[in-house]
Structure formats: structure tokens, C-alpha cells
Amino acid sequence: MSETLNAVELVDICKRFPGVVANSNVNLKVRKGSAHAIVGENGAGKSTLMKILYGMQKADEGKILVDGKALVFESPSDAINVGVGMVHQHFMLADNLTVLENIILGSELKKGVKLDFAGAAKQVTDIAKRYRLELPLNEYVSELGVGDRQRIEILKVLYRGANILILDEPTAVLVPHEVDELFRALGDLKSEGITIIFISHKLDEVLEIADEITVMRAGTTVGSVNPKIQNVTAQDLAEMMVGSELPTPATTESTVTNNAVLVVNDLAVHTESGKAIVDHVSFKIHAGEIVGIAGVEGNGQSELLDALLGIVKSSGTVQFLEHNISNWPTRKRREHGIAYIPEDRQRQALLLEAPLWENRMLGHQTLPPNSKGFWLTPASAKSDTQRIVNEYDVRTPNIDVFASALSGGNQQKLIVGREMSGNPKLLIAAHPTRGVDVGAQAAIWDHLRAARAAGLAVLLISADLDELIGLSDSLKVILRGKFVADADPTTVTPQILGNAMTGAGAAA
Amino acid sequence: MARITLPQAKFVRILFFLLIGVTTLSLARTFADSGDLSSTGTFGAAIGLAVPIGLAGLGGIWSERSGVANIGLEGMMILGTFGAGWAGWQWGPWVAIAAAVTYGALGALIFAIVTVSFGVDQIIAGTAINILGLGLTQFLAKLAFENAPGGGQTQSPPVSALPSFTITEISEPLSALQKEGIFFISDAAGLLSGLFYQVSIITLIAIALFILTAFILWKTSFGLRVRSAGENPWAAESLGVSVYKYKYIAVTISGALAGLAGAYLAIVGTNVYREGQTAGRGYIGLATMIFGNWRPGGTAAGATIFGYINALQLRDESNIGGLTLLGAIILIGIAVLMVARGMRGTGAALGLLGAALMSAFLFTTKMPTEVALVAPYVTTLLVLATASQSLRPPAADGVIYRRGESH
Numbered sequence: 001m002s003e004t005l006n007a008v009e010l011v012d013i014c015k016r017f018p019g020v021v022a023n024s025n026v027n028l029k030v031r032k033g034s035a036h037a038i039v040g041e042n043g044a045g046k047s048t049l050m051k052i053l054y055g056m057q058k059a060d061e062g063k064i065l066v067d068g069k070a071l072v073f074e075s076p077s078d079a080i081n082v083g084v085g086m087v088h089q090h091f092m093l094a095d096n097l098t099v100l101e102n103i104i105l106g107s108e109l110k111k112g113v114k115l116d117f118a119g120a121a122k123q124v125t126d127i128a129k130r131y132r133l134e135l136p137l138n139e140y141v142s143e144l145g146v147g148d149r150q151r152i153e154i155l156k157v158l159y160r161g162a163n164i165l166i167l168d169e170p171t172a173v174l175v176p177h178e179v180d181e182l183f184r185a186l187g188d189l190k191s192e193g194i195t196i197i198f199i200s201h202k203l204d205e206v207l208e209i210a211d212e213i214t215v216m217r218a219g220t221t222v223g224s225v226n227p228k229i230q231n232v233t234a235q236d237l238a239e240m241m242v243g244s245e246l247p248t249p250a251t252t253e254s255t256v257t258n259n260a261v262l263v264v265n266d267l268a269v270h271t272e273s274g275k276a277i278v279d280h281v282s283f284k285i286h287a288g289e290i291v292g293i294a295g296v297e298g299n300g301q302s303e304l305l306d307a308l309l310g311i312v313k314s315s316g317t318v319q320f321l322e323h324n325i326s327n328w329p330t331r332k333r334r335e336h337g338i339a340y341i342p343e344d345r346q347r348q349a350l351l352l353e354a355p356l357w358e359n360r361m362l363g364h365q366t367l368p369p370n371s372k373g374f375w376l377t378p379a380s381a382k383s384d385t386q387r388i389v390n391e392y393d394v395r396t397p398n399i400d401v402f403a404s405a406l407s408g409g410n411q412q413k414l415i416v417g418r419e420m421s422g423n424p425k426l427l428i429a430a431h432p433t434r435g436v437d438v439g440a441q442a443a444i445w446d447h448l449r450a451a452r453a454a455g456l457a458v459l460l461i462s463a464d465l466d467e468l469i470g471l472s473d474s475l476k477v478i479l480r481g482k483f484v485a486d487a488d489p490t491t492v493t494p495q496i497l498g499n500a501m502t503g504a505g506a507a508a
Numbered sequence: 509m510a511r512i513t514l515p516q517a518k519f520v521r522i523l524f525f526l527l528i529g530v531t532t533l534s535l536a537r538t539f540a541d542s543g544d545l546s547s548t549g550t551f552g553a554a555i556g557l558a559v560p561i562g563l564a565g566l567g568g569i570w571s572e573r574s575g576v577a578n579i580g581l582e583g584m585m586i587l588g589t590f591g592a593g594w595a596g597w598q599w600g601p602w603v604a605i606a607a608a609v610t611y612g613a614l615g616a617l618i619f620a621i622v623t624v625s626f627g628v629d630q631i632i633a634g635t636a637i638n639i640l641g642l643g644l645t646q647f648l649a650k651l652a653f654e655n656a657p658g659g660g661q662t663q664s665p666p667v668s669a670l671p672s673f674t675i676t677e678i679s680e681p682l683s684a685l686q687k688e689g690i691f692f693i694s695d696a697a698g699l700l701s702g703l704f705y706q707v708s709i710i711t712l713i714a715i716a717l718f719i720l721t722a723f724i725l726w727k728t729s730f731g732l733r734v735r736s737a738g739e740n741p742w743a744a745e746s747l748g749v750s751v752y753k754y755k756y757i758a759v760t761i762s763g764a765l766a767g768l769a770g771a772y773l774a775i776v777g778t779n780v781y782r783e784g785q786t787a788g789r790g791y792i793g794l795a796t797m798i799f800g801n802w803r804p805g806g807t808a809a810g811a812t813i814f815g816y817i818n819a820l821q822l823r824d825e826s827n828i829g830g831l832t833l834l835g836a837i838i839l840i841g842i843a844v845l846m847v848a849r850g851m852r853g854t855g856a857a858l859g860l861l862g863a864a865l866m867s868a869f870l871f872t873t874k875m876p877t878e879v880a881l882v883a884p885y886v887t888t889l890l891v892l893a894t895a896s897q898s899l900r901p902p903a904a905d906g907v908i909y910r911r912g913e914s915h
Contacts, residue, residue, distance in 0.1 A: 075748065080748060088746070092740065092742060096900055096903055097735065097739055101736075102743075105743075106736075106744070107747070108729035108732060114728060115728050
């Protein structure tokens with residue numbers, strides 16, 4: 001293997017930020033034309049390493065070799081020039097520009113003083129055809145879904161002639177069939193000789209696609225395995241990552257009681273044009289029960305949650321404990337014990353430019369420990385924030401830093417901790433462990449299980465089907481705003497559930 | 509549900525709107541019996557009044573397309589008027605234009621340094637530029653003009669005139685046709701003849717700049733990069749686009765255009781620099797830019813409408829009746845459209861207001877001037893408020909962008 005040329009070689013990379021060592025003595029060798037996965041917990045330094053390789057940040061020490069040549073990257077342009085391209089975790093796209101404009105930006109074709117749109121469109125179409133990544137080039141990006149946006153990002157990189165492709169957690173935002181589609185595309189790319197560096201913490205996926213896997217822990221590389229030769233399992237990888245056993249979402253025994261906490265009857269949400277997004281659904285959640293809702297994103301899940309929280313107008317009745325809350329405003333619902341973990345943490349759950357303790361108050365600002373009557377009580381809010389940080393293992397220098405300074409997983413832990421505070425009766429949770437590493441995931445699951453045992457009712461929505469099946473006491477499948485099937489989590493498999501979600505088959 | 513679909517091709521759509529506009533105007537003129545509503549002189553004056561507003565709006569487009577909300581246009585325009593007055597009486601109108609453009613651009617450069625390099629809030633910085641522009645010119649005017657022949661503390665000596673063009677062969681027969689009072693034809697003739705009667709060289713430059721801006725921003729790679737800075741600077745930077753550079757260039761161009769607007773006021777509108785000459789036209793320019801959906805075509809249309817309303821008021825108070833009727837017809841027309849599209853509530857509200865204006869026109873012999881003067885602006889505001897749902901502002905407009913920071 002030492003004969004094959006390495007597309008990328010990183011030698012003893014070190015990178016320090018004020019107060020943190022993000023990378024120390026990182027060594028990495030990526031063979032040409034291989035798919036190389038880098039796995040590790042949140043904050044293990046994967047993203048920093050990739051930013052260094054892409055020229056967005058500069059290493060303090062160490063060497064970068066691309067195709068055997070030592071190089072120094074001052075900016076992404078330098079990386080692009082030697083064929084290194086990156087698909088960011090948070091898409092770097094301009095919504096109000098067309099697909100074509102987004103792709104060619106920065107490396108435009110010219111025809112005299114004019115931009116040669118026709119020529120560029122032809123080039124992009126050729127590349128798209130070759131890798132089967134077709135897209136509507138003249139559409140605005142704002143009109144497109146997540147899967148298409150990712151394809152734009154990949155095309156963007158290929159258009160620049162990249163032969164080394166870095167993907168930062170590419171599957172985090174995708175639903176199962178989009179993941180399959182992505183892996184198919186990556187397979188095509190690989191067969192054309194393109195090297196793929198793939199960051200993930202979804203170990204099953206990594207094992208599926210990677211030719212080689214490098215594990216990072218606490219800012220350094222701890223080892224590499226070759227899944228095609230060595231017999232490694234997800235368990236083995238997880239142990240390398242965290243040095244402990246792989247947690248499972250499975251709940252132990254049923255704690256479901258007979259006390260209905262939430263009774264939803266004939267709930268419907270309509271768009272302005274009168275289309276039913278949530279189409280007259282009815283269900284019950286009991287104390288100590290977790291009801292999971294499976295569905296491809298965009299089938300009414302978000303609207304259902306919004307309706308339960310009173311954020312959007314809905315028809316039908318919602319009974320919460322002994323109250324009919326159908327006409328209650330959101331604040332009142334929250335004060336009576338409905339906790340909420342929203343889908344999009346940065347948009348809906350946090351003030352990024354505010355310290356952690358202010359974020360602790362957010363959504364609970366009318367209740368102790370955050371306030372007393374008219375006045376806020378920052379001192380007790382701060383000490384409670386410290387409690388959350390300790391209990392939920394939020395990795396942060398202190399509680400006065402801005403929420404934006406935390407990694408995604410740690411932001412999520414803070415949110416979960418906040419919402420579990422103050423003894424909620426009902427938790428509405430959307431993707432509670434999205435973008436969270438295995439260690440933190442296990443902790444969040446433990447907290448959910450403990451709360452459930454203590455009588456919490458949970459409505460759970462998750463794109464992670466294993467999590468959904470493992471945690472839920474009962475499962476419902478939502479399709480185009482309607483519950484189309486029930487599933488028994490003790491017998492159903494992700495495959496069956498996945499089929500039911502797309503309407504392809506009935507669940508068990 | 510009934511749906512009224514607009515013609516798809518851009519050119520056809522513009523013609524379509526023009527057709528409707530002239531017909532509406534024609535109706536209002538006939539019933540209000542107010543010939544000045546579509547006379548050559550009115551349209552000529554309208555264009556003259558539209559130019560400074562439109563140029564300011566065009567400056568707004570440049571700046572905001574690059575992601576810098578430029579509320580400082582007013583101040584840059586004031587700097588322009590002073591530059592024109594100061595250079596104009598000494599070295600003539602052409603140097604005056606150059607000086608106005610330079611002064612406006614310098615004001616913008618300060619604005620760019622503060623907002624782009626130092627990341628100061630753009631609204632606050634813009635307000636500061638407005639105050640600075642006003643204060644600085646007041647101070648400098650005192651120094652420069654107090655002892656100059658024909659000048660004073662708040663006014664420059666006169667600037668000699670710029671050339672203007674009249675194509676008699678076209679404008680005179682059209683003007684004659686306009687006086688005939690034939691439905692639609694005369695109104696169209698009035699509109700056209702206004703375009704060929706005493707057109708200032710700056711007006712021609714302004715029209716060229718509108719076309720040039722549309723071309724540069726939407727057809728060149730430079731323009732794409734400017735727009736990308738206003739839509740998603742992080743994405744642009746990740747593709748090797750130097751966001752700071754494009755913001756600097758766009759903001760400076762923005763100030764230069766505001767300066768040119770100032771030059772028009774000081775050289776063509778009057779022939780002196782006078783304190784307070786801009787009278788908030790920078791802000792109105794910004795409003796027309798929003799009205800025009802951050803696009804040159806729409807902004808030009810918005811500026812023309814403002815100019816037209818202004819021109820009618822300035823020319824003759826008897827026009828106010830016709831203007832009220834015009835507003836009523838427009839409001840009722842839009843109300844009907846909205847009800848047809850299923851927006852009953854807003855449609856009904858607009859319809860009621862239209863009816864109120866209509867009855868004001870029909871049943872009062874003389875309206876209070878204050879009400880009459882405000883009516884067109886209220887109409888415009890209402891139309892804006894109800895039409896603004898489909899606006900597409902640059903996504904990162906007004907956002908402080910710092911290089912290397914993730915978002």
C-alpha cells in the first residue's frame with residue numbers, strides 16, 4: 001500500500017485557538033481515488049482539520065502535502081487551485097441567486113466583458129451528466145430542497161476541477177433515500193478517480209462507504225482501520241472514538257401509564273391557499289409514553305409541532321392534562337409544562353449572539369429560576385445554567401461565552417438541558433440528537449429515558465430511524481399530513497419503516 | 509379560483525403596464541377635465557424631478573446589492589450638491605459634475621471604511637454620514653461662499669448651465685397632438701413629447717447609468733460577485749471572492765451616484781448650491797429602490813411616479829383634483845385585482861379608500877390642500893404595503909460581515 005501515491009498527506013498538524021488546542025499531532029494519509037472517512041466525537045477536531053486542509057484556517061505547525069508536494073494554503077483559493085474542494089456542513093449557497101450563478105461564482109467564464117452564461121451552463125451540464133447530478137440550473141436556490149442543495153455544493157466543487165473532495169457531515173441533513181442517492185453519486189465520483197474525504201459520526205454509514213477510516217479523539221488521530229480488509233464493526237469504531245461501549249437507544253421496559261397527558265382530536269393546519277398540511281390527525285400520549293412520528297421531512301411534521309405549541313393557527317381540539325388548550329397562546333402552553341426541542345436549533349432555539357445563561361432563560365423567562373414576578377433573576381439563572389452544563393456535559397469554557405462559540409452538539413445538549421428543566425409534563429422533541437456525537441447522544445437518551453420513567457410524555461420526531469424505533473413506545477407514520485400507518489417498535493425494522501414513510505408499503 | 513396572469517416576456521409586460529398606465533391617466537384627465545395631467549410640460553418636469561431621486565435609488569441598488577444598507581445616501585447627496593456649487597461657479601458645470609461625483613464617492617468611502625472594515629452598524633453609520641454631510645457642508649459653505657461674488661453663507665454663486673436637448677421635429681407635433689384632447693392618443697403624445705423637450709445632459713447620463721447598472725450587475729462576473737456579497741458573503745468568500753473589495757467598490761459607486769444626483773439639483777434643478785437643497789430626496793431614492801425591488805427597472809419606474817406626482821403639485825394647484833381622481837382609479841383597480849385573486853380583506857380596505865378618494869373628488873369643490881398633497885403619497889404607500897409581499901431583497905443586506913467568521 002505504501003506504493004500508491006497519497007492524494008493528501010497531513011504531517012503533525014497542530015492548531016491552537018485561545019484556550020483550546022483544536023488539533024495536535026494530527027497525521028493523516030489519504031490514498032488517491034479512495035473514500036476516506038474521518039470519524040470522531042463533536043469537538044474532536046475533525047472540522048478544524050478540514051478547514052486547515054481547505055485553507056480556511058492556517059495550521060500553527062505541521063505540513064500539508066497534496067499529491068506528494070508540500071504546500072502552504074493562505075486561503076481557500078489556494079486549495080481550489082490544487083484541486084481540493086469542500087462541501088460544507090452548513091451549505092454555502094445564496095438563496096436569491098440561481099443554481100448556475102451559485103456554481104460559477106468566483107470562477108466565471110467570460111465572453112468579452114460579459115459573463116458567458118450559455119458556455120458555463122454547457123460545462124456544468126456536462127459535469128452533471130457525467131456524475132448523474134442533474135439540477136435545474138436556472139431555478140433560484142430558495143426553491144430547492146436539501147438534497148438538491150447538496151448536489152449544487154458538489155457540482156460547485158467539481159466545476160472548479162477538484163479531484164479531492166471534502167464532505168463535512170454530508171448526511172446530517174438528509175433523509176434515508178437522499179443518503180442512498182448521495183452514496184451512489186459518491187461511488188460514481190470515486191470510479192472516476194476522485195478522492196473523497198468524508199467526515200461523519202454516523203458509523204454505519206461510514207462502514208458502508210469508506211475504504212479507510214481514521215478515528216480522531218480529543219484533537220488527535222488515534223488510529224486508522226481498513227474496513228474492506230479488517231473486520232471492524234460500528235462498536236469497535238465507537239470504542240476507539242470515546243473509549244467506552246456503544247450506547248443504544250433501546251428503552252428497557254414499558255413505563256406507559258393510563259393517564260393521558262395529550263389528547264389531540266381532529267387537528268388540522270391549512271396553508272393560505274387552503275391546502276391541509278396537517279390533515280385532521282388524532283392521537284393520544286400518556287404519561288411515561290414516548291410516541292414517535294416517522295416521516296420524510298416536509299410531510300407536515302413541523303406544522304404539527306407548531307400547532308401543538310400554538311405557533312400556527314389550527315382547527316380541532318388539543319387537550320393537555322385537564323385543560324383544553326386549543327386556544328391558548330404559546331407562552332401559556334409553555335408555562336403549563338410543555339417543553340420543546342425544535343428542529344432547527346440555531347434558528348428556533350438559541351440566540352447565537354447571547355451568553356449561555358441568557359439562552360437558558362429563553363422560552364422560560366417567566367418562570368423561576370429565571371424570574372420572579374416582573375424581574376429577571378440572572379444570579380439564579382446563572383447557577384442553574386451551571387447545573388445544566390455539568391449535568392449534560394456541555395463542553396464550554398464558561399457560561400458567559402456566546403452560544404455561537406459552542407459546537408453544534410454542545411448547543412444541542414444545552415437546549416435539551418434547558419427544556420428538561422422545571423419538570424415538564426410533555427416534551428415535544430424534534431431530532432433531539434441531530435448532529436450530536438455518540439457520547440452526548442447516549443447522555444441525551446439517558447435523560448429522556450429517566451424523564452419517561454418519571455412520567456414524562458414525549459412526542460418524538462427524528463430522521464434517525466434507529467433512534468425513533470429504539471426510544472418509542474409506539475410509532476406512527478406521517479405522509480402528506482396524515483397518519484398512514486402505526487408500527488410496533490419492538491418488531492419493525494428501519495427498512496419497513498422507511499418504505500412506509502414513502503408510501504411504498506404498510507408498516508408491520 | 510380566478511387568476512389573472514401577467515404576460516411572461518419582459519418587454520411585453522412593460523408595454524402592457526404602459527398601456528394600462530396611459531389609459532388610466534387618460535380616464536382621469538377626461539373626467540377631471542384637467543389637461544395638464546398629461547401635458548408635455550408635466551412630463552418634462554416629472555422627468556426632471558425623477559432624475560435625482562432615481563440616481564439616489566440607483567446608488568442604493570449598488571450598495572444594498574453588495575450587502576451594505578446605505579441610509580447615508582442623503583448625506584452623500586448633500587456633499588454632491590456642495591461639490592457642484594463649489595467647483596461650478598469657479599470652473600464651470602462640467603468640473604462641477606466631476607467634483608460632485610468625487611465628493612459623494614469620498615463620503616461613501618468613509619462610510620465603507622466604517623461599515624465594511626470596522627463592522628459598525630450600517631444604519632447608525634449611515635445616519636452619522638447624513639449628519640456629517642449636512643454639518644460639514646454648512647461649515648464649508650460659510651468659508652467658501654460668504655465672500656464670493658453672488659454667494660452667501662448658505663448659497664453658492666450661480667453655476668453656468670449645462671447643455672440640454674430638444675428635438676423640435678418630434679416634440680412640437682406631439683405637443684400639438686396632445687392639446688387636441690383625444691382619448692389615449694393625446695396622453696401618449698404628451699408622454700412622448702416630454703421625453704424630447706429640454707432634456708438635460710445629466711438626464712441622458714442617468715438613463716445610460718441605469719442601463720449600464722442593469723448590464724453590469726446581472727450580465728458580468730463582476731456584477732455576480734457584487735450580488736453574491738449581498739446574498740451570502742460567507743459563501744462568496746469560500747469561493748475565493750474578496751467580499752471586502754467588492755463591497756468597497758459597490759459602496760463607492762453608490763456614493764458617486766448620490767453625488768451625481770446632488771450635481772443635478774445644484775446645476776440643472778437650480779443653478780446654485782443651497783443649504784437643504786436635497787430635501788430628503790436621498791431617503792425617497794431609497795424608498796423607490798425598495799419599491800423597485802432592488803432592481804434598476806423598477807427603481808426607474810418608482811422614481812418617475814414620484815417625479816410625476818411632484819411635478820403636478822408644483823405646476824398648478826388645479827391639478828390636485830385630477831391627481832385625486834387618478835389615485836382613486838388606481839386604488840379601485842388594484843382592489844378589484846386583489847379581490848379577484850382571493851385577497852378579500854386587503855382588497856376591500858383598498859377599495860374603500862379608493863371610494864373615499866373618489867367621493868372627495870366628486871363631492872367637494874375644493875379639497876383642503878394638505879389632504880390633497882398627502883393623498884398621492886398615501887396611495888403609493890398603500891400600494892407598496894400591499895404589493896411588498898413579493899419583494900426579494902438581498903438576503904444579507906445590512907448584515908455585518910467579518911472575514912473568516914463563520915455564520
